[in-house]
Amino acid sequence: MKTHTEYLTFNxxxxxxxxxxxxxxxxxxSQSKVREGFxxxxxxxxxxxxxxxxxxxxxxxDLLEWLEELAPARPEYRHHQTGEDNADAHLKxxxxxxxxxxxxxxxxxxxxxxxxxxxxxxxxxxxxxxxVKIIGE
Amino acid sequence: MKTHTEYLTFNxxxxxxxxxxxxxxxxxxSQSKVREGFxxxxxxxxxxxxxxxxxxxxxxxDLLEWLEELAPARPEYRHHQTGEDNADAHLKxxxxxxxxxxxxxxxxxxxxxxxxxxxxxxxxxxxxxxxVKIIGE
Amino acid sequence: MKTHTEYLTFNxxxxxxxxxxxxxxxxxxSQSKVREGFxxxxxxxxxxxxxxxxxxxxxxxDLLEWLEELAPARPEYRHHQTGEDNADAHLKxxxxxxxxxxxxxxxxxxxxxxxxxxxxxxxxxxxxxxxVKIIGE
Numbered sequence: 162m163k164t165h166t167e168y169l170t171f172n173x174x175x176x177x178x179x180x181x182x183x184x185x186x187x188x189x190x191s192q193s194k195v196r197e198g199f200x201x202x203x204x205x206x207x208x209x210x211x212x213x214x215x216x217x218x219x220x221x222x223d224l225l226e227w228l229e230e231l232a233p234a235r236p237e238y239r240h241h242q243t244g245e246d247n248a249d250a251h252l253k254x255x256x257x258x259x260x261x262x263x264x265x266x267x268x269x270x271x272x273x274x275x276x277x278x279x280x281x282x283x284x285x286x287x288x289x290x291x292x293v294k295i296i297g298e
Numbered sequence: 299m300k301t302h303t304e305y306l307t308f309n310x311x312x313x314x315x316x317x318x319x320x321x322x323x324x325x326x327x328s329q330s331k332v333r334e335g336f337x338x339x340x341x342x343x344x345x346x347x348x349x350x351x352x353x354x355x356x357x358x359x360d361l362l363e364w365l366e367e368l369a370p371a372r373p374e375y376r377h378h379q380t381g382e383d384n385a386d387a388h389l390k391x392x393x394x395x396x397x398x399x400x401x402x403x404x405x406x407x408x409x410x411x412x413x414x415x416x417x418x419x420x421x422x423x424x425x426x427x428x429x430v431k432i433i434g435e
Numbered sequence: 436m437k438t439h440t441e442y443l444t445f446n447x448x449x450x451x452x453x454x455x456x457x458x459x460x461x462x463x464x465s466q467s468k469v470r471e472g473f474x475x476x477x478x479x480x481x482x483x484x485x486x487x488x489x490x491x492x493x494x495x496x497d498l499l500e501w502l503e504e505l506a507p508a509r510p511e512y513r514h515h516q517t518g519e520d521n522a523d524a525h526l527k528x529x530x531x532x533x534x535x536x537x538x539x540x541x542x543x544x545x546x547x548x549x550x551x552x553x554x555x556x557x558x559x560x561x562x563x564x565x566x567v568k569i570i571g572e
Contacts, residue, residue: 273342
């Protein structure tokens, strides 16, 4: 059994951002030498998530607008009594989920024809990490 | 360490459908000869998901209605400027999540008393795949 | 390869509750002797979930209020024709997701600086279980 762990670091320019990390993940899988296994991708900061979906500009904007509808930024959250202003980002992370498990088959990410993996930032402009952990053989 | 990979194919009659795949998964686990491990079930098309919940007709209809409320089909999505008409299906996949990890204990799926695994189709009537990947011993 | 399986049992006083189980999970990881691997935490009852987020009282109340907005308790669900009254709890489980996969690195849970793991109960006051399954070496 082989294991391989790496951390990706992000510091986005905008508060909300979707970053396609599929190629970075493919490179990590390749370095791991794992032929059959699992690759966990998990946002370590609680105002960011991981989204496996389509690399299409319109849809990516649709996603961000829709998340704003379902989990709007607004002053009234109780969390903001601590001095924070990002309760909505915690809820948006909950909606997209904070992680994905990617299968590795024949030494490559075993994704569907349109599946791309995105880091989803909801409270950016500061340094944040994602853990990538691979187990297999 | 053992690994085992299979692909399930679906071509639903209706655009929206919930298909209970628990027995199929149990058969795959049995074939894999894995006694202790993990079974990943992941929808490879970005307008479908995996839902682990109750085999009860009313609740299944409730789920589909509720997803329609939270992520309605409507013409205005930016994604539709590409000619597509299924942005809502991408968002519904996001809500139910596109995958589940099932524990395998003593050679069987280690599910709760009412847990059943569903393929959730939100843009059907064409061929789509689900990857089932097992790791264990 | 090592595997280790345990079941946590909950019987909450209130119908809705968030219970921080991070320390319990750390203890299980320690007992497992796994240094590098994955720890699956999955709610076995279909009206409960697992949430990885912040140990902050205000945010935890925000989460429960927000889930009530998006998946309200109401009599009209079709599921209630069976005599049940908890369809909203099934939908709330869907929103927070019912499981999380925690990486284990150097013998410890490899969580972000603020990540805490919660059992999220949406139909409590009775005995329920969570499966914790570890694979690694």
